[in-house]
Amino acid sequence: xxxxxxxxxxxxxxxxxxxxxxxxxxxxxxxxxxxxxxxxxxxxxxxxxxxxxxxxxxxxxxxxxxxxxxxxxxxxxxxxxxxxxxxxxxxxxxxxxxxxxxxxxxxxxxxxxxxxxxxxxxxxxxxxxxxxxxxxxxxxxxxxxxxxxxxxxxxxxxxxxxxxxxxxxxxxxxxxxxxxxxxxxxxxxxxxxxxxxxxxxxxxxxxxxxxxxxxxxxxxxxxxxxxxxxxxxxxxxxxxxxxxxxxxxxxxxxxxxxxxxxxxxxx
Amino acid sequence: xxxxxxxxxxxxxxxxxxxxxxxxxxxxxxxxxxxxxxxxxxxxxxxxxxxxxxxxxxxxxxxxxxxxxxxxxxxxxxxxxxxxxxxxxxxxxxxxxxxxxxxxxxxxxxxxxxxxxxxxxxxxxxxxxxxxxxxxxxxxxxxxxxxxxxxxxxxxxxxxxxxxxxxxxxxxxxxxxxxxxxxxxxxxxxxxxxxxxxxxxxxxxxxxxxxxxxxxxxxxxxxxxxxxxxxxxxxxxxxxxxxxxxxxxxxxxxxxxxxxxxxxxxxxxxxxxxxxxxxxxxxxxxxxxxxxxxxxxxxxxxxxxxxxxxxxxxxxxxxxxxxxxxxxxx
Numbered sequence: 401x402x403x404x405x406x407x408x409x410x411x412x413x414x415x416x417x418x419x420x421x422x423x424x425x426x427x428x429x430x431x432x433x434x435x436x437x438x439x440x441x442x443x444x445x446x447x448x449x450x451x452x453x454x455x456x457x458x459x460x461x462x463x464x465x466x467x468x469x470x471x472x473x474x475x476x477x478x479x480x481x482x483x484x485x486x487x488x489x490x491x492x493x494x495x496x497x498x499x500x501x502x503x504x505x506x507x508x509x510x511x512x513x514x515x516x517x518x519x520x521x522x523x524x525x526x527x528x529x530x531x532x533x534x535x536x537x538x539x540x541x542x543x544x545x546x547x548x549x550x551x552x553x554x555x556x557x558x559x560x561x562x563x564x565x566x567x568x569x570x571x572x573x574x575x576x577x578x579x580x581x582x583x584x585x586x587x588x589x590x591x592x593x594x595x596x597x598x599x600x601x602x603x604x605x606x607x608x609x610x611x612x613x614x615x616x617x618x619x620x621x622x623x624x625x626x627x628x629x630x631x632x633x634x635x636x637x638x639x640x641x642x643x644x645x646x647x648x649x650x651x652x653x654x655x656x657x658x659x660x661x662x663x664x665x666x667x
Numbered sequence: 668x669x670x671x672x673x674x675x676x677x678x679x680x681x682x683x684x685x686x687x688x689x690x691x692x693x694x695x696x697x698x699x700x701x702x703x704x705x706x707x708x709x710x711x712x713x714x715x716x717x718x719x720x721x722x723x724x725x726x727x728x729x730x731x732x733x734x735x736x737x738x739x740x741x742x743x744x745x746x747x748x749x750x751x752x753x754x755x756x757x758x759x760x761x762x763x764x765x766x767x768x769x770x771x772x773x774x775x776x777x778x779x780x781x782x783x784x785x786x787x788x789x790x791x792x793x794x795x796x797x798x799x800x801x802x803x804x805x806x807x808x809x810x811x812x813x814x815x816x817x818x819x820x821x822x823x824x825x826x827x828x829x830x831x832x833x834x835x836x837x838x839x840x841x842x843x844x845x846x847x848x849x850x851x852x853x854x855x856x857x858x859x860x861x862x863x864x865x866x867x868x869x870x871x872x873x874x875x876x877x878x879x880x881x882x883x884x885x886x887x888x889x890x891x892x893x894x895x896x897x898x899x900x901x902x903x904x905x906x907x908x909x910x911x912x913x914x915x916x917x918x919x920x921x922x923x924x925x926x927x928x929x930x931x932x933x934x935x936x937x938x939x940x941x942x943x944x945x946x947x948x949x950x951x952x953x954x955x956x957x958x959x960x961x962x963x964x965x966x967x968x969x970x971x972x973x974x975x976x977x978x979x980x981x982x983x984x985x986x987x988x989x990x991x992x993x994x995x996x997x
Contacts, residue, residue, distance in 0.1 A: 407787040407797060409758075417754050421784040433772075505768035512732050512762040513785040514754050666735040 410514070418515030419523055426527020430535075439489065439535035446485060448543045451478055455551045471548050471556065476630050478544055479564060483626035486536040486572045491579060491596045493532065497524050498583030498662075499592065508667035517663045525580055525655060532576065533569050541565040557635065564633035567644070571625040574647045575600070577654035584658040584665070616640075622647035679745055679838045679868045680708035680731065686739035687726050687892075700726040702892045703740060708870050708885075713860065715879035715900070716872040717987065718889030724872035725765055726892070728842050732762055745837055758786065761831030761867075765842040767823050771816040775807050775826050778815065779833055786834040801829040805859055821852030828859055832867075839863060841871035845878055857882055880983045888990050895990050904981055910934075910954060912961055914947040915975035923968045930964070932956045944974065 412419065430436050454474065467473075498521075501507040511517065541561065549555050578599060582592040603623035610617040618624070619640035625647060631638050638644075687701040701723045708714045716724050729735045731744050733753030741748065747755045769778050779798040787794060802808045805825035810818070818826065824844065831839055844860070845853040853875070860869055860882050873879060879886055880900070887897040896903065916923070920938075927949060928936050937948040951957035962976055 406789055406793045408789045410784075410786055410788055418785050421781065424784070425781060505764060505766060506770060508734055509764055509768055511734060512757060512764070513782060514758040515785060516754065667729065 415516045415518035415522075417519060418510075418513060419519035422510070422515065422519055422523035423527055426523050427530065430527065430531035436531060436535055439493075439531075440539055443482075443485060443489075443536050443540050444543070447478060447482055447540050448547065450481075451544060451547055455547060471552065472634050475544070475548070475561075475564075475633050479568065479629050479633070480626060482537065482540060483568055483571055483629075486532065486568065487575045487600060489536055490528075490532055490572055490575045491593065491600075494524075494528050494576060494579045495583070495589050495592050495596070497528060498580060499587060499589055502583075502587060502665070502667075505667075511667060517665070518659045521580065521584065521655065521658050521662050525576065525658075528580075529573055529576055532572060537565055537568050537572060541568075560633045560635040563635075564629040567625045567629040567632055570644065570647055570651075571622060574622045574625075574651050574654075577651040577658070581654040581658040581661075584661040616642065619643055620646045622650065677710050678707045679710050680706060680714075680742070680870060682706040682727075682731075682740065682742035684740035685727070685730060685737055685742045687723075687730060687735065688738045699892045701730070701737075704894050706742075706887060706894060706897065708868065710868055711864075712884040713864050713869045713882050714871070715883035715886040716870060716889065717874060717876065717879055717886055718872075719874060719991065721891070722889040723892040724889055725842055727889075728762075728840055728870075728872060731840065732757065732760075758834075759836055760838045760840055761834060761836035763824075763827040763831045763839075763841040763844055765846065765872075767827035767830075769815050769823075769826070769830075772814060774812045774814055775802065775818075775829075776811040778826065779830055782830045783833045797833060801833050804832065804862070805829040806855065821848050821855065824848060824852065824856060825859070828856065832863065836867055839867050839869045839871075841869065843873055844871055845873060845875055853878065876983045876987055886983070888987060890991050896986075900983070903986060904983065910951055911979040912947075912949045912951065912957060913975065913977055913979045914949065914961075914965065914973060915941075916945045916947065916965070917943060917972040917974055918968075918970050920945045920947075920965075920968075920971055923965045923971055926964055926967065927961070930960075932960075948979065 451474070498507070501510070507520070510520065545556065545558065545561050575596065579592060579596055582595055586592055600623075603621050607618050607621055607623060610621075620642040622643055624640075624643035628638050628640075628643060682704050685701060685704040685706070686699070688697040688699050690696070691698045704723070704727060706727070716727070718724050726735070730737050731742060731749055733749060733756065736750065741750075743749065744756045745759055747753075749756065770781075773781065776798055779801055780794060783794050783797055787797070799808070799811075802811045805828050807822065807825055807829065810822065815823065815826065824847075828841070828844065831841065841860075845856045848856060857878055860871070863869060864882075883900050885897070885899045886903060888895045924936055924938065924947070927933055927947075932951055932953045934950040934952055937950075939946045939948075949957070949961065951961070962973065965971060965973060
């Protein structure tokens, strides 16, 4: 058993211990398996496929007959579908990311190596965030932009669409952090899915109730982010920034709670 | 018989009153998983940590690894505190879980590569060399590129040992390394442990006593969360054999028995009649006198044939049953 002098000990300290390796693993799970192209393909068929069908295959209106807000109106619909699908996709893809490894014993095995528990959670968040955002929002957004530009025969302004996609991304990250936090707190998938769906379905109810009595609360809901995207792609001033701030704060709190809980987990 | 007198600096594991309790759910009702464990594991030993199921072996190992937190006492591994310096400990140890679980989609090579990168950076070739070395060590080179989901229990166990050894640890902690394996699998695992003993300290839990007797230098016996015995294996075995002699005789042994029983250095003679033979267990006070006189005394009877003579050989199993049965602290 000869010593191999060229191996250099890893020098990561504190919370970063094991982070690089875990992030590499999470990225590999996205990009070295079928996962990324299956995700891309499903979203491509649903979002860009329907859009292509509407624009190219069975156009209800010829380009010359389209109203001035045809692109904006169609984009509204596409972005709503994007927000719904990307969030549902996040819930189903990530629900077992932590629980599955806790149940199988893989988490205990990993944590017996020099790995900080914070690194475990952060790597899960970043790795899945990159994969989900790329496959379900940004690649789709790029193709949507290309389709609309080709349909209109000119390049559409890119900044409004990028801003709208950023808001969609924040919406996805909010749910991603929520699912990861729930995975750290619970040891079975059922409560993770039930609570996530309760948050997803409950927000429109709160929105309806609050719209009349407390409009400020209505605009503070993360569920308003896709609606803000409508304003963004039209390049109109946003009616409120509350939901952006609240979603950002909640995402941070969820991650902090996930780390706090996971550091107390006994395996 | 404990090793408290040994120099603490030469110990890789040093536990002082280490305890772990769980709330049972009922008000003010606590369940002790581990009760005031005082354990010292000497450097460069193969240390068998034995006990029946539920004895507290896995709890102890998880405490040492930082996978669970103690509710009382303290412990150091390689001089690092198990609570405050767990990451430093895990940089220098290797661990095989009781039921090794890996990413099923990965191959053995990918698993070892993944584990190696927690410890090392450097060129890909260097990492691959280390991975290949470990695959050779445990005899998995030919199956290195097959997904783990197709591995047998023995192959998983060997992969578990390989990944535990990937960083050439100063301390290797193996939780039931041979559990669930067939005799050949067990033999393979013990062979690997024997090979590794030149390089590292091995602390392993098991309930297979034959294995312990084959490879261990020292043992600790646990039961119901308590340490009952801790001692070097040879001391444990010979410490109990020095005062009992075993003789197997052919012929009428009654006269010889009477002569022996009259000696003042003889405490008792236990007789068991077998077919054509008589088996004695002679308990003596003075081992030296017995060694020189006992056989002569028996052979004074010309018609008596001595088929077997020697000190009683205890098996670890005898001691284990005795200690667990009496629940005694030694």
